[in-house]
Amino acid sequence: MTELNIKMTKEIELLRLVTVGSVDDGKSTLIGRLLVDTKGAFEDQLLAVRKKKGTTHIASAAEIDLAMLTDGLSAEREQGITIDVAYRYFATPKRKFIMADCPGHEQYTRNMVTGASTAHAAIILIDARNGVLAQTKRHTHILGLLNIPHLIVAVNKMDLVDNDQNVFNQIRSDMKEYCAKQGINDLICLPMSALDGDMVAVRGDKMDWYKGETLLETLETLSALGGIDSKPFRMPVQLVNRPQTAELPDYRGFMGTIASGTVKVGDEVVSVPSGNTSTVKEIVTFDGNLEEAFAPQSVTLTLNDEIDVSRGDMLTHVGDKASDSKVLTANVCWIGDEPLTNRSKYVIKHTSNSVKAMVASIDFKTDIHTLDHLEDADELAMNEIGQITLKLMKPLHYDSYVDNRTTGSFIMIDTFTNNTVGAGMII
Amino acid sequence: MSEQKISEHRLTQLKALEAESIHIMREVVAEFRNPVMLYSVGKDSSVMLHLARKAFYPAPLPFSLLHVDTGYKFKEMYEFRDNYCKEVGADLIVKRNEDAIAKGVNPKEHGVARCCGALKTKGLLDALEEGEYDAAFGGARRDEERSRAKERVFSLRDEFGQWDPKDQRPELWSLYNGKIHDGESVRVFPISNWTEMDVWLYIREENIPIVPLYFAKERLMVERKNFLIPYYEETKDQLLEGEEPKMIMSRFRTLGCGPCTGAVHSDATNMDEIVIEAAAARRSERETRIIDHGSNSMEDKKKEGYF
Ligand SMILES: Nc1nc2c(ncn2[C@@H]2O[C@H](COP(=O)(O)OP(=O)(O)OP(=O)(O)O)[C@@H](O)[C@H]2O)c(=O)[nH]1
Numbered sequence: 001m002t003e004l005n006i007k008m009t010k011e012i013e014l015l016r017l018v019t020v021g022s023v024d025d026g027k028s029t030l031i032g033r034l035l036v037d038t039k040g041a042f043e044d045q046l047l048a049v050r051k052k053k054g055t056t057h058i059a060s061a062a063e064i065d066l067a068m069l070t071d072g073l074s075a076e077r078e079q080g081i082t083i084d085v086a087y088r089y090f091a092t093p094k095r096k097f098i099m100a101d102c103p104g105h106e107q108y109t110r111n112m113v114t115g116a117s118t119a120h121a122a123i124i125l126i127d128a129r130n131g132v133l134a135q136t137k138r139h140t141h142i143l144g145l146l147n148i149p150h151l152i153v154a155v156n157k158m159d160l161v162d163n164d165q166n167v168f169n170q171i172r173s174d175m176k177e178y179c180a181k182q183g184i185n186d187l188i189c190l191p192m193s194a195l196d197g198d199m200v201a202v203r204g205d206k207m208d209w210y211k212g213e214t215l216l217e218t219l220e221t222l223s224a225l226g227g228i229d230s231k232p233f234r235m236p237v238q239l240v241n242r243p244q245t246a247e248l249p250d251y252r253g254f255m256g257t258i259a260s261g262t263v264k265v266g267d268e269v270v271s272v273p274s275g276n277t278s279t280v281k282e283i284v285t286f287d288g289n290l291e292e293a294f295a296p297q298s299v300t301l302t303l304n305d306e307i308d309v310s311r312g313d314m315l316t317h318v319g320d321k322a323s324d325s326k327v328l329t330a331n332v333c334w335i336g337d338e339p340l341t342n343r344s345k346y347v348i349k350h351t352s353n354s355v356k357a358m359v360a361s362i363d364f365k366t367d368i369h370t371l372d373h374l375e376d377a378d379e380l381a382m383n384e385i386g387q388i389t390l391k392l393m394k395p396l397h398y399d400s401y402v403d404n405r406t407t408g409s410f411i412m413i414d415t416f417t418n419n420t421v422g423a424g425m426i427i
Numbered sequence: 428m429s430e431q432k433i434s435e436h437r438l439t440q441l442k443a444l445e446a447e448s449i450h451i452m453r454e455v456v457a458e459f460r461n462p463v464m465l466y467s468v469g470k471d472s473s474v475m476l477h478l479a480r481k482a483f484y485p486a487p488l489p490f491s492l493l494h495v496d497t498g499y500k501f502k503e504m505y506e507f508r509d510n511y512c513k514e515v516g517a518d519l520i521v522k523r524n525e526d527a528i529a530k531g532v533n534p535k536e537h538g539v540a541r542c543c544g545a546l547k548t549k550g551l552l553d554a555l556e557e558g559e560y561d562a563a564f565g566g567a568r569r570d571e572e573r574s575r576a577k578e579r580v581f582s583l584r585d586e587f588g589q590w591d592p593k594d595q596r597p598e599l600w601s602l603y604n605g606k607i608h609d610g611e612s613v614r615v616f617p618i619s620n621w622t623e624m625d626v627w628l629y630i631r632e633e634n635i636p637i638v639p640l641y642f643a644k645e646r647l648m649v650e651r652k653n654f655l656i657p658y659y660e661e662t663k664d665q666l667l668e669g670e671e672p673k674m675i676m677s678r679f680r681t682l683g684c685g686p687c688t689g690a691v692h693s694d695a696t697n698m699d700e701i702v703i704e705a706a707a708a709r710r711s712e713r714e715t716r717i718i719d720h721g722s723n724s725m726e727d728k729k730k731e732g733y734f
């Protein structure tokens with residue numbers, strides 16, 4: 001590594017990835033394989049998962065149990081399944097990746113939702129022998145709702161079907177058909193063997209019929225992530241900074257992470273819900289004041305007028321306000337042990353705001369096989385997906401989830417257990 | 428560079444990580460009654476503290492730093508801790524398990540697991556209980572160890588400070604659920620998504636002061652198996668039979684307690700060289716920590732409340 005390389009490592013972009021798919025389809029094995037092939041794992045970590053005791057040097061991936069590299073809990077290694085998300089990291093000269101390895105087991109769907117919620121790209125693994133299963137569909141439907149920008153279907157274990165192109169083609173067309181039903185038309189499909197490494201970081205020589213990119217090439221060249229800076233400016237206020245020190249007796253700064261858009265000194269801004277307006281005086285950071293800031297920077301804004309702004313309020317540009325309502329309709333993934341029922345009450349956490357809410361109606365439950373809407377549902381049980389309408393104690397300012405992941409998402413919190421029981425995406 | 432980057436509106440990966448960490452810290456201060464930051468004097472703590480100063484600037488830190496001391500830290504660490512905390516105006520609280528220290532608990536006689544359990548885990552749990560903290564920031568990173576890779580950013584602890592890895596709260600988007608019952612608390616890991624490499628790059632980029640032991644120097648060391656153990660006059664009775672201290676060009680990749688942390692052979696005397704060395708490293712930094720050896724130990728310790 002040279003001076004130039006140091007500079008590049010600092011400046012490369014971050015890409016958040018997630019692996020999903022049915023139980024045993026090879027997600028953890030794939031991540032192990034990526035870590036080994038990109039040198040993202042250290043030798044002592046590899047030795048800890050060697051197959052034969054006494055091995056002191058790992059010469060090839062065949063000598064280790066790839067899935068165990070990410071299955072970090074003893075219970076997972078005992079049962080040979082993934083229970084909770086593991087976050088692993090690797091970098092190539094082009095990008096740094098944060099990889100969330102999700103469990104495939106239906107019981108742990110909530111952990112899959114956890115891992116997928118922040119992803120820019122998802123790899124959906126399918127065991128070539130089994131094809132598209134119920135859990136493949138559930139995960140794919142959830143990815144669709146979460147609006148993950150890039151979906152990659154990896155038909156895995158090709159070694160177990162003689163690397164047969166027809167098997168791959170069949171699964172690809174099944175997935176395309178399922179995805180088209182929910183409006184996802186942009187799918188990348190590739191065959192691979194996570195265990196042997198074919199089409200992961202290297203092509204191998206067993207699937208010459210496949211002419212597309214390997215998985216790693218695909219990941220390195222996915223189109224840029226940007227775009228949120230060109231959306232309307234939104235900054236949910238996390239805290240009001242009032243140092244009240246001798247040097248700064250009257251300072252009031254509004255601290256937050258810019259959810260979308262760009263803000264400049266002098267911009268006219270409005271605080272919702274109060275509707276008070278002012279102009280931006282300074283954009284304060286520890287490294288000096290900025291003329292301009294953009295999503296997803298964390299900054300502090302001071303304003304030219306003494307207006308009332310507190311945690312839970314949102315700053316936007318005048319004339320570019322978010323929607324506001326006391327009634328919200330949203331897609332939800334239900335991840336609580338107790339089912340969601342009509343008229344039950346929850347706390348909704350939306351940006352930096354927490355409000356009480358009541359389920360006004362369960363509009364429908366989605367059949368994950370057919371994607372049909374079942375309109376007579378009276379509850380959503382754990383791992384079920386549907387659309388609900390909520391009545392709020394006070395209005396929220398929001399955007400639709402497809403327009404803005406941050407101002408369009410919320411979690412539902414059970415008021416008795418304090419657990420996070422629902423993931424909501426505002427329509 | 429910064430001119431051009433800003434006009435493109437694209438954050439580099441380090442700046443994206445920084446923004447995420449600041450967001451997490453602000454959420455904790457907004458939602459918890461009495462947070463504290465665990466400060467271990469190591470490089471990760473240095474980065475975490477630096478990020479906290481950025482998060483709340485121009486206000487002073489809205490929480491204290493808590494150092495759970497074992498009495499076995501390197502003397503350079505104590506010196507650095509006291510000077511640096513004074514320099515940045517941080518309120519430092521030092522807590523020790525005085526009972527165990529008075530009893531002379533040590534790794535050689537009592538074993539590493541019992542020594543750590545008493546001085547670190549119990550020391551920490553007692554200090555958190557005494558201070559009535561409901562949130563404690565820690566500088567652990569998910570890339571350190573495979574059970575850490577499983578932990579949430581907001582990690583819920585029961586009234587005994589224990590972690591239940593099989594039943595963690597879902598954690599979606601950047602919406603952290605800060606609701607807890609009386610007696611429960613959270614450990615919060617704002618630099619979860621940073622790798623060792625990111626930490627070194629950031630220290631270099633931001634000129635963050637770190638304990639001089641991280642830089643290579645000729646030091647008096649004892650070679651024990653794969654480890655380099657620093658030799659001090661005060662601890663010469665800890666030498667094993669046949670061991671001879673000698674001057675070795677070396678540095679630390681991670682800092683823990685004197686008797687249980689090894690150094691590595693190195694010529695890296697400045698940050699550029701450290702970054703280059705980190706990029707070429709074939710073994711993980713935790714390998715120089717004796718506590719991590721033996722099957723599954725980190726997960727078990729974490730369940731009991733270890734940091
Ligand atoms: N032959 C072959 N076996 C594979 C391949 N990929 C994974 N496997 C095997 O499939 C089994 C399950 O792999 P895992 O990686 O644990 O599957 P997973 O998708 O992570 O499973 P869960 O996390 O529990 O849902 C293991 O025995 C792997 O060795 C492959 O490409 N070829």
Ligand SMILES: [Mg+2]
Pocket residue numbers: 027028029067081082101102103104
């Ligand atoms: Mg797995």
